[in-house]
Amino acid sequence: xxxxxxxxxxxxxxxxxxxxxxxxxxxxxxxxxxxxxxxxxxxxxxxxxxxxxxxxxxxxxxxxxxxxxxxxxxxxxxxxxxxxxxxxxxxxxxxxxxxxxxxxxxxxxxxxxxxxxxxxxxxxxxxxxxxxxxxxxxxxxxxxxxxxxxxxxxxxxxxxxxxxxxxxxxxxxxxxxxxxxxxxxxxxxxxxxxxxxxxxxxxxxxxxxxxxxxxxxxxxxxxxxxxxxxxxxxxxxxxxxxxxxxxxxxxxxx
Amino acid sequence: xxxxxxxxxxxxxxxxxxxxxxxxxxxxxxxxxxxxxxxxxxxxxxxxxxxxxxxxxxxxxxxxxxxxxxxxxxxxxxxxxxxxxxxxxxxxxxxxxxxxxxxxxxxxxxxxxxxxxxxxxxxxxxxxxxxxxxxxxxxxxxxxxxxxxxxxxxxxxxxxxxxxxxxxxxxxxxxxxxxxxxxxxxxxxxxxxxxxxxxxxxxxxxxxxxxxxxxxxxxxxxxxxxxxxxxxxxxxxxxxxxxxxxxxxxxxxxxxxxxxxxxxxxxxxxxxxxxxxxxxxxxxxxxxxxxxxxxxxxxxxxxxxxxxxxxxxxxxxxxxxxxxxxxxxxxxxxxxxxxxxxxxxxxxxxxxxxxxxxxxxxxxxxxxxxxxxxxxxxxxxxxxxxxxxxxxxxxxxxxxxxxxxxxxxxxxxxxxxxxxxxxxxxxxxxxxxxxxxxxxxxxxxxxxxxxxxxxxxxxxxxxxxxxxxxxxxxxxxxxxxxxxxxxxxxxxxxxxxxxxxxxxxxxxxxxxxxxxx
Numbered sequence: 001x002x003x004x005x006x007x008x009x010x011x012x013x014x015x016x017x018x019x020x021x022x023x024x025x026x027x028x029x030x031x032x033x034x035x036x037x038x039x040x041x042x043x044x045x046x047x048x049x050x051x052x053x054x055x056x057x058x059x060x061x062x063x064x065x066x067x068x069x070x071x072x073x074x075x076x077x078x079x080x081x082x083x084x085x086x087x088x089x090x091x092x093x094x095x096x097x098x099x100x101x102x103x104x105x106x107x108x109x110x111x112x113x114x115x116x117x118x119x120x121x122x123x124x125x126x127x128x129x130x131x132x133x134x135x136x137x138x139x140x141x142x143x144x145x146x147x148x149x150x151x152x153x154x155x156x157x158x159x160x161x162x163x164x165x166x167x168x169x170x171x172x173x174x175x176x177x178x179x180x181x182x183x184x185x186x187x188x189x190x191x192x193x194x195x196x197x198x199x200x201x202x203x204x205x206x207x208x209x210x211x212x213x214x215x216x217x218x219x220x221x222x223x224x225x226x227x228x229x230x231x232x233x234x235x236x237x238x239x240x241x242x243x244x245x246x247x248x249x250x251x252x253x254x
Numbered sequence: 255x256x257x258x259x260x261x262x263x264x265x266x267x268x269x270x271x272x273x274x275x276x277x278x279x280x281x282x283x284x285x286x287x288x289x290x291x292x293x294x295x296x297x298x299x300x301x302x303x304x305x306x307x308x309x310x311x312x313x314x315x316x317x318x319x320x321x322x323x324x325x326x327x328x329x330x331x332x333x334x335x336x337x338x339x340x341x342x343x344x345x346x347x348x349x350x351x352x353x354x355x356x357x358x359x360x361x362x363x364x365x366x367x368x369x370x371x372x373x374x375x376x377x378x379x380x381x382x383x384x385x386x387x388x389x390x391x392x393x394x395x396x397x398x399x400x401x402x403x404x405x406x407x408x409x410x411x412x413x414x415x416x417x418x419x420x421x422x423x424x425x426x427x428x429x430x431x432x433x434x435x436x437x438x439x440x441x442x443x444x445x446x447x448x449x450x451x452x453x454x455x456x457x458x459x460x461x462x463x464x465x466x467x468x469x470x471x472x473x474x475x476x477x478x479x480x481x482x483x484x485x486x487x488x489x490x491x492x493x494x495x496x497x498x499x500x501x502x503x504x505x506x507x508x509x510x511x512x513x514x515x516x517x518x519x520x521x522x523x524x525x526x527x528x529x530x531x532x533x534x535x536x537x538x539x540x541x542x543x544x545x546x547x548x549x550x551x552x553x554x555x556x557x558x559x560x561x562x563x564x565x566x567x568x569x570x571x572x573x574x575x576x577x578x579x580x581x582x583x584x585x586x587x588x589x590x591x592x593x594x595x596x597x598x599x600x601x602x603x604x605x606x607x608x609x610x611x612x613x614x615x616x617x618x619x620x621x622x623x624x625x626x627x628x629x630x631x632x633x634x635x636x637x638x639x640x641x642x643x644x645x646x647x648x649x650x651x652x653x654x655x656x657x658x659x660x661x662x663x664x665x666x667x668x669x670x671x672x673x674x675x676x677x678x679x680x681x682x683x684x685x686x687x688x689x690x691x692x693x694x695x696x697x698x699x700x701x702x703x704x705x706x707x708x709x710x711x712x713x714x715x716x717x718x719x720x721x722x723x724x725x726x727x728x729x730x731x732x733x734x735x736x737x738x739x740x741x742x743x744x745x746x747x748x749x750x751x752x753x754x755x756x757x758x759x760x761x762x763x764x765x766x767x768x769x770x771x
Contacts (some may be wrong), residue, residue, distance in 0.1 A: 085720050148333050155329070159604075161540070166605035169581045169597040170655075172617065177406045182603050187639050190330055196283065197331035199292035200323045201344035201392065205315035212342030 005048035005122035011135040014128070014230045017063045017119040021112045023232055030100055031144055031244035033107035035235045037114055043228075059110055066106035073102030086240040104246075125150050131215040140209055150188075159186050183205040255280055255457035258300075258649050264399070267430040267446055269465075270436045270705060272453030274646045278436045280457075280603040282402045284309065287317030300569065305399065315348065322393030328385035337368065337388050344396045362395035366421050371474055381528045382567050383414025387421050395427070400432035401425075407439065408671070411566045412735045413702045419443065438482040438675070441738035445500050447735070453482055457688040458512065466498050472688045480676030481701075485703060485739050492766065501610040505742035509753055513746065514719070519754040520764040527557030530694055531578050531595070532665050535587035537718075539571055549718040559694040560685075562709035562726070564702075570718040575665045593694075596661030600668045600698075601650035603641060611643070614651060618659040630654050645672045653681060664695040670701055682708060702737040706730065706758035729755055736739040 005013070020036070027033055031178075042051040075097030083095040129147045132138040165178035239245035255277040264771050272278050284302045291314040303307045305320050326333045334340040341362050345355045359555055363369040366387045368371065375379060377388060379539060386406060393401065403422070407415040413541060426433045426446060435442055451470040452475075454460040460470040460479060467474070469487050472619045486505040490497050493512040499505035531554070538548040550569045555561065563571045576582045579595040599605045608614040611632055615623045627633050630650040635643065649672065664685070670678050686708070688765050689695045699705060705712060705726065712729040714722035722729055730736055736744060740757040747755040756762050 003564075021266045101310045124335075126339055133255070144333065147335075149332065151335070157739075160605045162599065162601070163583045165576060166383075166597075166599050167607060169576075169579055169595075169599075170605055170607060181641070182606060185603055186601070193330035194326065194333060196288055196293060197312065198324055198333055199288050199326075200283075200286050200318060201396065202318040202347035203343075204292045205313055205318065206347040206349070207315075208349050210346050210349050210351065210355070212346055212352065213339055214352070217763065251595070 002048060003049040003122065005044070005118070006124075007229050008122070008224050009215060010128040010133065010218045011122045011133040012221040012225045013119050013123060013216065014132075014136075016225050017115050019229055020115045020232055022237065024108050024111050024115070026248050027108060027236070027239070027245070028101065028248050029239070029246040030102045030103040030107050030237035031242065033104065033111040034239060036232070037107065038176040039231060039235060040111065040114045040118055044114070044121070048118060048122040049119045050118060054121060055114055055117055059113055060221050062109055066109060069105040069109070070099070070102035073105065074099040077101060096210045126213060130211055130213045131217070134211065134215065135217050138192065140206070144198070144203070148191075148198075152190070152194075155190065156183065156187060159183055255284075258453070259460045259723060260451055260459055260462065260482045262400075262432060262434055265432055265435040267426055267448045268435070269440075269443070269447045269450045270434060270453070270511060271438070271476075272457075272460075273449060273455055273646055273676065274479050274672070275421040276455055277457035278453060278454040281453075281526055282323050282434070282436065285322040285400075285402055286323045287314045287319075288323075289314065289483050293318070306738050315670070318344070318398075318607045319348065320398055321400045322396055322398035323402040324386070324390055324393060324406050326408040328389055328409065330383060331389050332377055332392075335377060337363075337373070337377060338375070338389075340388055340658070341395045342375060345393055348396065358395045359396070362391040365394050365425060370524060380636040381414060382410045383417035386410060386418050390418070390421060390425075392518050397470055398431070400434065402434045402436075402600060404436045405438070406435075406732065407437070412702060413566060415439070415442075416735070422446070423552045440484040441502075442488050442496075444486075450477065452476065454479055469498050470496055474654055480674055482675045485705060485759060486742060489739050489742065492759070492762055499742075502738055503745055505738070507713070508744035509742060510719060510750060513753050514766070514769055515752055517754075517769045519764045520761055520768060525591035526559055527692060528592075530593035531552050531591050532663050533574075533577060533584070533587070533589045535585040536574075536577055536589050537586040538577055539568070540573075546585075546718050548577060548584075551577075551579075551714060551715075551720050552688075553719075553720060553723060555694050555696065557662065557692050557694055558689065559696070559711060560709050561690050561694070561696045561711045561713055562705040563696055563698045563713050563715070563722070564700070564705060565715035569715040572667050573718075574715065575667060575696065575698055579665055580661075593662035594660065595713070596659050596664045598653050598656045598657035598664070598666040598669055600671065602645075602648035605652055605655070605762055606640040606648075609639060610636065611638050611640055611651060614640050614660055618655040620658045624653055626658065646674065646677055649673060650677060650681075653684075657684070659686065661693065663696065665696040665698070666687065668700070669697060669699045670699065670704060703739065705756060706737045706740050707760040726757065 001097060024033060024036060041055055048183045075092055077095055084094055086094045086099065111192045125147060129143040135145040160179060162184055163182045167179060236245060255458060270278050284451050285304060287309050289295045289312060290297055304317060307318060315724060327656065333339055334343060342355050343361045343393050366623055368387060368391055377420050378412040415481055423446065444465060447465055450463065450465050451459060453467060461468050461475055463471065469483055485500045489505055490499055490508050493508060495508050495512060500510055535550045535552055536548060537546055537548050537550050546604050551574060563575065565571055575597065576585055577589050578752060580591055581598040583595065590767050599693060604616060608617050612623045615626055620626060623636065630649060632647060640648065643651065653669060669681060709726050712722060712724065712726050713720060730740055737758060739759055743756045746753045756765065
């Protein structure tokens with residue numbers, strides 16, 4: 001499945017994703033992140049072949065966090081003079097400023113999540129590592145450690161399940177942390193074996209290392225990065241023109 | 255290793271044997287320079303010379319180009335996500351150009367028959383045997399003059415083992431590469447071997463010579479060391495022959511020549527009692543939406559059963575074991591128990607819950623731990639941390655804790671994995687003794703010889719379903735892979751019907767013993 005986004009250089013995509021996330025961190029109003037959200041999903045669907053359902057599923061875990069943001073800010077924000085109180089039950093008052101700030105935070109979280117999903121779903125991990133080493137000067141020892149870790153994680157989850165089952169079979173029910181020692185022992189042994197196997201193929205000895213996989217960085221990738229960032233700036237501009245845009249002023253609540 | 259002097263010549267195919275802890279894998283790591291260049295090790299004295307160079311002077315790069323090592327677990331030696339990247343990994347480390355790499359990747363794929371269109375590109379979609387062939391291809395691409403294979407089939411099911419051995423046979427047939435093989439399932443590799451070296455517990459050379467010299471000439475020494483010998487040799491010995499049959503047809507010739515015409519077929523007694531566990535249309539998935547690990551399985555286990563649960567990797571054997579043990583409830587269907595179930599996990603670390611070896615036994619309700627520790631060879635290690643034991647010791651401890659809890663059913667997941675012959679025999683005799691007392695034993699295993707020799711009933715699984723459930727004798731008919739001894743008996747039976755198609759050494763011993771009596 002080769003889509004426009006999938007063909008783009010991973011390092012270029014990573015830079016774009018980081019820039020977009022950084023811009024989003026600075027935005028605290030609810031409307032501008034919504035623009036980013038819409039634009040990113042539209043781009044991901046059209047240029048990356050990512051399904052809307054994929055975005056929805058990936059956003060699920062964020063929903064609880066989002067509700068927390070909205071609720072806590074709406075209820076606990078210090079009322080500003082002249083602030084409109086939308087509803088009140090006894091001591092609980094929901095202020096408009098708080099609600100807006102909370103919704104902004106939540107939408108911003110979703111927008112960053114959607115940018116990350118677009119990056120991950122359109123990028124081959126092996127290409128990313130090669131591109132990081134080649135285009136971003138990441139030392140290859142670190143790059144390959146990342147790839148090994150990527151392969152490693154599912155095993156850790158599997159091991160943990162096995163340990164919990166084994167303890168249940170032996171009739172020992174302890175805190176979820178009780179299996180951590182076993183988990184560490186297995187993980188360390190596994191990691192050592194992988195390292196030995198890599199060195200047995202000359203990894204530790206590698207001087208000037210060549211690369212079999214080629215991940216080109218082309219003019220099209222540069223153009224993609226520039227257009228993406230320009231679009232993001234345009235979205236900020238739209239927000240400003242519409243009068244919605246508010247940038248972070250260093251405060252952590254409304 | 256201690257005072258080890260051994261020569262491995264160019265083009266020679268050398269088999270390395272020794273009890274667990276004798277330093278076989280350490281030697282492998284010394285040969286390709288990982289010791290001392292990448293792995294810390296205490297180097298007391300002596301030297302290792304590879305292709306005329308002291309390994310301490312040569313670089314790791316040079317050494318890995320000369321000697322390639324294949325390890326036993328495919329999961330911990332593959333680091334890439336796709337086959338071509340994996341094969342090219344070593345070449346990248348050598349700094350080869352892309353054109354060279356492409357040519358060598360193609361060559362390595364051809365040598366290991368990974369060049370077909372039906373081979374998926376992503377490594378996580380491959381079976382264990384195919385993954386091991388990818389690891390082999392990755393070594394071959396570096397064009398080493400010598401290959402070291404450290405138990406290359408230990409983690410594989412019978413099909414995977416067959417696949418890897420076939421690849422190996424075609425690689426070393428013409429002696430263009432030297433081969434050092436560490437392996438304990440010997441019957442299928444014997445025709446490939448020129449010389450055998452046996453290490454003792456201290457890591458010194460105990461015996462070296464041609465297969466005949468070692469397996470026949472030094473037989474008493476091998477028995478004392480507890481080193482595996484070919485099963486076909488054991489069969490020949492049982493019949494009073496001093497030959498070393500090189501393959502099953504040579505063993506069949508010995509049978510035709512020596513099997514006593516008056517020997518009958520030993521009758522298998524099945525002292526099966528009341529039902530202990532029942533699974534009815536049981537199905538299990540590890541999480542919602544995941545594939546069904548077990549699908550609609552109905553099976554019963556009765557007092558006194560001795561069952562081998564077999565099938566390819568990923569068929570759902572371990573999950574069925576957990577369902578029967580009550581460790582997980584079936585997602586659909588039912589699993590009812592009228593008995594206490596002990597379960598021995600494939601990796602013993604998983605089930606350790608205590609800080610010391612002695613406490614590990616006490617956690618299973620043992621009061622007097624001394625005699626048990628003595629019996630499993632851990633007499634001096636009662637205060638040790640279970641995680642600090644060797645793999646074989648851990649396995650013995652985990653089996654002992656499961657036995658000590660006094661179960662009516664004992665389920666063991668690959669209990670003989672990584673054990674040397676002596677501990678393997680002791681484990682199986684312990685299981686036999688428990689079984690005689692009425693304990694139902696279920697062994698999940700890939701070891702067909704174990705199945706043939708010990709199990710009275712076989713349950714085979716594929717893709718989560720039970721594809722066979724019946725007597726062991728009925729299992730080993732109909733085109734299924736046979737263990738070597740059974741294969742020899744079958745060949746002999748085809749040529750002379752009076753020779754019974756026995757399945758293993760245990761049956762042959764019983765038949766001959768009945769004759770003497």
